[in-house]
Amino acid sequence: MVSIPKVGPGAGFSPLPVGPDARVFVLTGAGISAESGIPTFRDANGLWEQHRVEDVATPEGFDRDPALVWRFYSERRRQAAGCLPNAAHLALARFGEALGDRLFLCTQNVDPLHERAGSRGVLHMHGELSSTRCEGCDRPAFHDEALYLEATPRCGCGARLRPGVVWFGEVPLHLPRIFAALSACDVFVTIGSSGAVHPAAGFVTHVRNEPSIRTRRHARTVYVGPERPVNAYAFDEVRLGKAGEIVPGLFAPG
Numbered sequence: 001m002v003s004i005p006k007v008g009p010g011a012g013f014s015p016l017p018v019g020p021d022a023r024v025f026v027l028t029g030a031g032i033s034a035e036s037g038i039p040t041f042r043d044a045n046g047l048w049e050q051h052r053v054e055d056v057a058t059p060e061g062f063d064r065d066p067a068l069v070w071r072f073y074s075e076r077r078r079q080a081a082g083c084l085p086n087a088a089h090l091a092l093a094r095f096g097e098a099l100g101d102r103l104f105l106c107t108q109n110v111d112p113l114h115e116r117a118g119s120r121g122v123l124h125m126h127g128e129l130s131s132t133r134c135e136g137c138d139r140p141a142f143h144d145e146a147l148y149l150e151a152t153p154r155c156g157c158g159a160r161l162r163p164g165v166v167w168f169g170e171v172p173l174h175l176p177r178i179f180a181a182l183s184a185c186d187v188f189v190t191i192g193s194s195g196a197v198h199p200a201a202g203f204v205t206h207v208r209n210e211p212s213i214r215t216r217r218h219a220r221t222v223y224v225g226p227e228r229p230v231n232a233y234a235f236d237e238v239r240l241g242k243a244g245e246i247v248p249g250l251f252a253p254g
């Protein structure tokens with residue numbers, strides 16, 4: 001049976017109790033960075049910063065016009081360099097200090113705002129803006145904040161360098177670690193994600209269908225954001241409001 005999630009008005013929700021042994025999985029999406037001035041993915045007519053996703057966030061788009069894709073990600077690098085973490089990033093960093101490795105913070109975002117807020121060990125399942133990798137050789141992805149506004153950069157091996165991000169049609173990073181953490185959590189929270197991008201959109205269903213391997217109980221699942229995500233039906237609770245208003249009071253570590 002499909003249950004209808006409870007919906008409440010903005011902040012003013014009760015904090016989620018987090019017991020001394022509890023494990024918390026937090027998945028963040030573009031919405032958590034919106035209040036820092038980084039537009040979300042589907043802000044304007046399904047375009048990402050005035051570009052079609054097919055043109056700037058797929059391997060096929062990179063094959064068609066690598067210079068355009070590099071200009072796009074160079075602009076994203078420049079934009080992120082000027083942005084500060086907001087109250088939601090900062091609250092998650094404080095929560096991480098309290099919980100240590102009992103908090104698993106997984107982000108779909110390629111921006112560095114969780115780290116800038118002080119969070120450690122953030123898992124970037126879609127890669128990072130400040131990462132570049134070679135299309136042709138085994139050279140590991142490397143830290144790179146350069147802006148490539150003209151020519152497409154090349155590796156020493158001669159192949160093209162590409163942004164170290166995961167594009168549509170590519171497999172996200174670290175999935176075994178992610179699913180291990182999903183299987184062991186007691187509280188699962190998604191913040192600011194439309195629920196349209198897979199596999200992240202299916203994490204809540206995994207948690208809902210599989211009891212925790214530690215406790216044999218189902219984790220409590222909560223969504224935070226100003227509008228209902230596509231996968232709202234799968235959450236126990238939807239807390240409607242901006243991340244910066246709700247996340248600072250979201251958890252009550254015991």
Ligand code: NAD
Nearest residue numbers: 029030031034040041042108109110111192193194225243
């Ligand atoms: P999305 O753009 O599809 O959805 C954003 C969600 O954030 C929406 O549901 C919206 O209601 C919500 N939102 C808007 N303002 C909010 C606020 N103040 N507080 C909380 N929520 C808010 O985002 P997605 O589901 O993360 O998928 C987008 C994909 O595009 C990701 O894979 C990501 O890699 C990429 N992306 C990343 C960034 C970034 O790194 N900041 C920005 C844009 C896109």
